[in-house]
Amino acid sequence: MQRIGVFVCHCGSNIAATVDVEKVVEYAKLEPGVVHAEDYQYMCSEAGQMKIAEAVKDKNLTGIVVCSCSPRMHETTFRNAAKRAGINPYMVEIANIREHCSWIHKDIEEGTEKAVILARAAIAKVNLNAPLEPGESRVTKRALVIGGGIAGIQTALDIADAGYEVDIVEKTPSIGGRMSQLDKTFPTLDCSACILTPKMVEAAAHEKVNIYTYSEVDKVSGFVGDFTVDIKKKARSVDMDKCTGCGVCSEKCPMKKTPSEFNRGLENRSAIYTPFAQAIPNVPVIDRENCIMFKTGKCGVCSKVCQAGAIDYEQQDEIITENYGAIVVATGFDTIKLDDFDEYAYNQSKDVITSLELERVMNAAGPTKGHLERLSDGKAPKEIVFIQCVGSRDVTCRGKEYCSKICCMYTAKHAMLIRDKYPDVNVTVFYIDVRTPGKNFDEFYRRAVEEYQVNYIKGQVGKVMPQADGKLLVQGVDLLDNRQILKEADMVVLATAIEPEAGVRKIATMLTASIDTNDFLTEAHPKLRPVESPTAGVFLSGVCQGPKDIPETVAQAGAAAVKAIGLLAKDKLMTNPCTAKADELLCNGCSTCANVCPYGAITYEEKEINDHGIRENRRVAAVNTALCQGCGACTVTCPSGAMDLQGFSNRQILAEVDAICR
Amino acid sequence: MSIENKEFKPKIVAFCCNWCSYAGADLAGSSRLAYPADVKIIRVPCSCRVNPMFVLRAFEKGADGVILCGCHPGDCHYTTGNYYTRRRMSLLFSMLDFIGVENGRTRVEWVSAAEGVKFSTTMNDFAKKIHSLGENVRLGDIRCKN
Numbered sequence: 001m002q003r004i005g006v007f008v009c010h011c012g013s014n015i016a017a018t019v020d021v022e023k024v025v026e027y028a029k030l031e032p033g034v035v036h037a038e039d040y041q042y043m044c045s046e047a048g049q050m051k052i053a054e055a056v057k058d059k060n061l062t063g064i065v066v067c068s069c070s071p072r073m074h075e076t077t078f079r080n081a082a083k084r085a086g087i088n089p090y091m092v093e094i095a096n097i098r099e100h101c102s103w104i105h106k107d108i109e110e111g112t113e114k115a116v117i118l119a120r121a122a123i124a125k126v127n128l129n130a131p132l133e134p135g136e137s138r139v140t141k142r143a144l145v146i147g148g149g150i151a152g153i154q155t156a157l158d159i160a161d162a163g164y165e166v167d168i169v170e171k172t173p174s175i176g177g178r179m180s181q182l183d184k185t186f187p188t189l190d191c192s193a194c195i196l197t198p199k200m201v202e203a204a205a206h207e208k209v210n211i212y213t214y215s216e217v218d219k220v221s222g223f224v225g226d227f228t229v230d231i232k233k234k235a236r237s238v239d240m241d242k243c244t245g246c247g248v249c250s251e252k253c254p255m256k257k258t259p260s261e262f263n264r265g266l267e268n269r270s271a272i273y274t275p276f277a278q279a280i281p282n283v284p285v286i287d288r289e290n291c292i293m294f295k296t297g298k299c300g301v302c303s304k305v306c307q308a309g310a311i312d313y314e315q316q317d318e319i320i321t322e323n324y325g326a327i328v329v330a331t332g333f334d335t336i337k338l339d340d341f342d343e344y345a346y347n348q349s350k351d352v353i354t355s356l357e358l359e360r361v362m363n364a365a366g367p368t369k370g371h372l373e374r375l376s377d378g379k380a381p382k383e384i385v386f387i388q389c390v391g392s393r394d395v396t397c398r399g400k401e402y403c404s405k406i407c408c409m410y411t412a413k414h415a416m417l418i419r420d421k422y423p424d425v426n427v428t429v430f431y432i433d434v435r436t437p438g439k440n441f442d443e444f445y446r447r448a449v450e451e452y453q454v455n456y457i458k459g460q461v462g463k464v465m466p467q468a469d470g471k472l473l474v475q476g477v478d479l480l481d482n483r484q485i486l487k488e489a490d491m492v493v494l495a496t497a498i499e500p501e502a503g504v505r506k507i508a509t510m511l512t513a514s515i516d517t518n519d520f521l522t523e524a525h526p527k528l529r530p531v532e533s534p535t536a537g538v539f540l541s542g543v544c545q546g547p548k549d550i551p552e553t554v555a556q557a558g559a560a561a562v563k564a565i566g567l568l569a570k571d572k573l574m575t576n577p578c579t580a581k582a583d584e585l586l587c588n589g590c591s592t593c594a595n596v597c598p599y600g601a602i603t604y605e606e607k608e609i610n611d612h613g614i615r616e617n618r619r620v621a622a623v624n625t626a627l628c629q630g631c632g633a634c635t636v637t638c639p640s641g642a643m644d645l646q647g648f649s650n651r652q653i654l655a656e657v658d659a660i661c662r
Numbered sequence: 663m664s665i666e667n668k669e670f671k672p673k674i675v676a677f678c679c680n681w682c683s684y685a686g687a688d689l690a691g692s693s694r695l696a697y698p699a700d701v702k703i704i705r706v707p708c709s710c711r712v713n714p715m716f717v718l719r720a721f722e723k724g725a726d727g728v729i730l731c732g733c734h735p736g737d738c739h740y741t742t743g744n745y746y747t748r749r750r751m752s753l754l755f756s757m758l759d760f761i762g763v764e765n766g767r768t769r770v771e772w773v774s775a776a777e778g779v780k781f782s783t784t785m786n787d788f789a790k791k792i793h794s795l796g797e798n799v800r801l802g803d804i805r806c807k808n
Contacts, residue, residue, distance in 0.1 A: 514681065
């Protein structure tokens with residue numbers, strides 16, 4: 001029989017306001033096995049933990065129930081406290097009477113009754129707990145970074161600088177990501193390429209960094225400290241070792257009708273291409289879908305003009321299998337599709353563009369060589385209207401509920417740059433709110449208004465109407481003046497909402513990392529563990545976790561790197577001892593459990609079994625505790641009921657069911 | 663003779679997987695999204711840990727409804743666990759329906775760690791359904807009754 005101590009936390013008034021903690025103590029004392037029960041203001045505090053230690057000593061406790069916040073919050077705290085007090089940490093159970101009780105119920109009677117029942121269930125479970133010892137697993141001292149934008153590059157560099165090998169997997173032909181498409185960056189107006197390309201070069205030159213471009217993660221198995229990842233290196237059709245990056249192939253390629261991804265479709269590229277001049281690696285790829293050679297078998301111009309003989313039409317996709325201790329996701333973002341936003345006439349007029357397209361228009365390497373001009377007729381615009389929150393803060397199903405965070409600032413940047421370079425151009429910004437928290441951000445926005453006389457109008461735009469003369473009629477509302485506005489513009493720029501890059505869901509599934517309804521990866525704790533995924537060994541860097549600007553992305557990339565380094569620096573990891581265990585007397589060696597195990601943790605061995613005095617050789621299941629992750633699939637599938645999960649055993653869960661339904 | 667008009671307080675057992683739904687329930691809690699106190703949550707590592715035996719036991723012991731919550735299909739922390747749950751429970755639930763425990767009393771829902779709102783609305787909806795169905799009398803161990 002266990003000797004159980006029950007500790008009920010007030011959590012200040014968080015619990016005590018809707019749960020009569022004294023009553024919980026009183027009822028807990030009546031439960032079998034309970035030899036001690038008390039309540040305290042803050043159980044997680046030093047003094048609270050002392051109380052537990054004292055009770056363990058005085059009452060000779062063998063099990064502990066803490067009625068407090070979620071086990072996801074403080075289970076580790078109390079397990080460690082138990083360990084210090086001399087009890088096995090797995091003899092602790094938490095009754096979640098805060099998140100699952102006091103915070104959601106208003107009536108004190110109702111809250112108390114439920115808290116008593118939850119405590120009862122935890123006590124019933126602890127009565128059946130057994131001490132467990134964690135095992136050890138090794139750590140592969142190599143990290144994988146998925147995504148080669150500024151987030152991925154920064155994370156990789158930080159990890160590599162700490163002395164660990166890092167691989168970057170980037171799906172496009174070059175690293176650089178969205179930042180490489182930007183012209184200038186706020187709030188300093190640095191040239192984006194000038195600050196990014198040195199980092200790209202540094203990553204490529206770093207002896208600990210290995211870059212796989214035009215590659216994707218194909219398969220992930222394993223777990224924290226020891227992931228096995230298949231990387232699919234797509235056929236580039238160009239031999240990376242032979243290519244000198246001269247660019248003649250792209251120049252001579254007769255197929256120049258593919259919209260350039262890098263220039264957001266504003267310009268065409270050849271079928272063999274490097275996305276941009278500073279691409280790393282500076283080796284082109286053949287886009288097989290658009291290449292005449294691959295479509296018809298007749299062309300081969302690039303091969304003929306290549307002095308180095310680097311063109312290889314026969315190249316195949318390659319699968320590279322590598323082991324990693326940590327994985328960082330840095331997959332970034334894209335802008336949303338505007339097909340459902342007909343009112344802005346984005347698909348009707350070439351002069352309605354997104355802000356990312358404007359970045360390309362204003363960039364010297366862009367489709368207009370950096371000249372601000374209308375894409376329809378090449379004329380210089382005189383009147384430009386910016387529309388904020390296109391698809392952001394939009395509760396209809398076509399948009400995104402969240403604020404994309406970067407648009408207010410980049411629009412101020414665009415407005416300022418345009419007014420600076422073309423003082424005769426009028427710039428109007430329609431906004432819902434101007435949100436500029438951040439160092440030197442509001443000052444930056446005020447400069448746009450005060451120094452550059454950008455006309456900010458609080459109100460939304462209802463419709464953009466292309467006119468016969470090529471102008472755009474913008475119909476909006478000025479909320480502060482309470483009047484309708486009809487404005488003629490030459491160009492309209494849409495601050496389009498951002499969303500996670502399309503492939504992220506697939507990656508999250510492979511990593512078993514959780515994802516929210518907007519496809520942003522979920523962090524382990526929104527405040528305290530912002531760069532870790534709930535899946536151990538998976539870290540989050542950049543916009544894949546939520547909208548961010550460049551300074552924040554770089555900061556988070558560094559934070560993710562530190563977390564990964566912290567993991568890689570360990571030689572061994574403690575494994576979760578809540579693993580499956582076969583009862584050899586019951587097991588008949590049928591293999592059903594091995595078939596459902598996602599980790600291949602179950603093997604079979606021939607073993608002499610002493611079945612109530614009868615000794616015989618039998619085939620029985622054996623669980624490799626280093627591989628078992630403790631999901632429990634095998635326990636349910638086992639037809640003879642031989643498989644059980646330690647820490648969540650059949651008897652423990654049934655005891656909880658009984659306690660709740662009593 | 664008067665008919666005793668006792669308020670029906672259903673017993674609802676919710677099995678929640680540790681990685682998604684339990685966290686979703688925590689989020690519902692920290693967001694103060696109320697649902698009836700009749701719902702009591704049992705934490706399991708994965709929804710696939712829920713043995714049909716547990717569900718039967720709950721009904722036998724007087725539960726009026728049992729709900730299982732796990733990660734969305736494809737998002738299981740253990741890759742495939744919730745697929746087993748889905749198959750096992752659809753079999754179990756149809757069998758339970760056959761023996762008189764109506765389908766409304768059993769449910770499988772996918773709730774992610776970010777879906778506090780979904781957790782709360784699901785539980786409110788389920789509790790409402792159980793209220794409308796009334797007490798479970800089919801599987802309850804009659805020896806337990808007064």
